[in-house]
Each structure stands twice: as C-alpha cells, then as structure tokens.
Amino acid sequence: MQKIDFRLYLITDRHLLPPNMLVERVKVLTECGVKAVQLREKDLSTRELLNLAQQIKNNSAKLFINDRADITYVANADGLHIPEHGFPVDEARKIVGDKIIGKSAHSLEAALRAEEEGADYVTFGPIYDTQSKRKYGEPFGLDKLKEVTQNISISVFAIGGINPERAKDCVDAGASGVGVISDLLLAENPEFQVSKYLSALGSL
Numbered sequence: 001m002q003k004i005d006f007r008l009y010l011i012t013d014r015h016l017l018p019p020n021m022l023v024e025r026v027k028v029l030t031e032c033g034v035k036a037v038q039l040r041e042k043d044l045s046t047r048e049l050l051n052l053a054q055q056i057k058n059n060s061a062k063l064f065i066n067d068r069a070d071i072t073y074v075a076n077a078d079g080l081h082i083p084e085h086g087f088p089v090d091e092a093r094k095i096v097g098d099k100i101i102g103k104s105a106h107s108l109e110a111a112l113r114a115e116e117e118g119a120d121y122v123t124f125g126p127i128y129d130t131q132s133k134r135k136y137g138e139p140f141g142l143d144k145l146k147e148v149t150q151n152i153s154i155s156v157f158a159i160g161g162i163n164p165e166r167a168k169d170c171v172d173a174g175a176s177g178v179g180v181i182s183d184l185l186l187a188e189n190p191e192f193q194v195s196k197y198l199s200a201l202g203s204l
C-alpha cells in the first residue's frame with residue numbers, strides 16, 4: 001500500500017476563479033504548504049486537461065488526476081482519484097501501476113468496497129453543507145464520518161463544506177485529513193488560511 005503523507009488535500013474547480021487563474025492559484029497554495037492537489041476539471045478536453053496537469057505538475061505538491069487514468073499516466077502524475085462509480089481500482093492499476101489510487105465514497109459500503117479493491121485512500125462526503133449542496137446531496141455529518149473511519153483502515157479524507165475549525169472535528173472523528181475546494185481556492189489570504197489548516201490538522 002502507498003503511503004499517504006499529507007493531511008490537507010486541495011481539490012480544484014477552476015469555475016470558482018476568474019478565467020485562466022487556476023495554475024497561478026494552485027502554485028500560490030502549494031508554496032503556502034499544500035502538499036497534495038487533485039485536478040478535478042471534468043469538462044475539459046483531453047488536450048486541455050493534459051496541458052493543465054503538466055503545468056501544475058511543476059509544483060512541489062503531489063498531483064492527482066480525477067477520473068483520467070490515461071492522463072495520470074501520460075502526465076506522470078503521482079496518483080489517480082476515481083469517482084465512486086468509476087474504474088474498479090484493480091482495472092485502473094493496469095494503467096497507472098503502483099501510483100497512489102484514491103476513490104470517492106458516498107456511503108460506508110462504498111468505502112468498504114474501495115478498501116477491498118485496493119484503494120490507498122477514500123474521500124468521504126459531503127460531511128457539511130456545501131455551496132453547491134444539491135449537486136453533492138445531503139450532508140452526512142460527523143457520526144457517519146466516524147462510522148467510516150472506524151470500519152476501514154485506509155486513509156479517509158473528509159470532504160464537503162470544510163473549513164479549518166471543521167477540519168479539526170473531522171480529524172477528531174478519525175479522518176486522516178480533509179479535501180477542500182472553495183475554502184482554499186477562494187481564500188483571501190492563502191498563507192494564513194493554509195497555516196490555519198496545517199495547525200488544525202496536526203503533523204503526521
């Protein structure tokens with residue numbers, strides 16, 4: 001199993017930012033201490049996504065690609081993140097070998113299945129209300145998070161409506177870390193915001 005050596009996991013959504021700002025924003029956040037980034041831009045062409053991946057790859061953080069084993073391989077990213085109903089992990093490994101593979105889980109059953117398939121981590125959520133609540137469904141809350149963290153042994157990243165205070169509560173519920181979109185991408189003071197997360201999450 002691959003070692004997950006980060007607690008703060010930035011997930012992208014370029015639509016939250018002004019046009020063409022994503023690469024710069026990710027660069028700033030990684031310079032502030034974000035150690036893992038998932039490129040989650042589901043509406044880009046293969047060529048556009050590859051281009052973005054290659055630009056973001058130059059940062060010091062680990063790079064994960066959402067749902068695209070081919071781009072993970074070609075861009076030599078560090079890992080692949082598979083949606084709940086995406087490739088089974090063992091099939092994805094035919095393309096990405098022993099790179100890190102994570103999977104989204106929206107239930108305990110899905111988290112158990114991901115672990116059994118050989119995923120290195122899961123994201124579980126939404127834990128809290130998110131800005132785009134309808135898109136991600138009703139929030140699960142900390143009790144459901146706890147149920148997942150108590151029943152699987154791979155790393156669990158809590159996702160959905162996370163902020164630094166909530167990150168601490170998620171870790172207390174057994175999460176290894178948190179996946180964050182808007183609270184990092186839209187932070188007015190990225191350095192301060194990242195430092196709040198890093199102190200809330202603690203060291204590995």
Ligand code: TZP
Nearest residue numbers: 126130136160161180181182
């Ligand atoms: N999966 C569950 S909630 C979510 C995803 C991708 C979005 C989280 O976004 P935010 O802005 O960090 O609440």
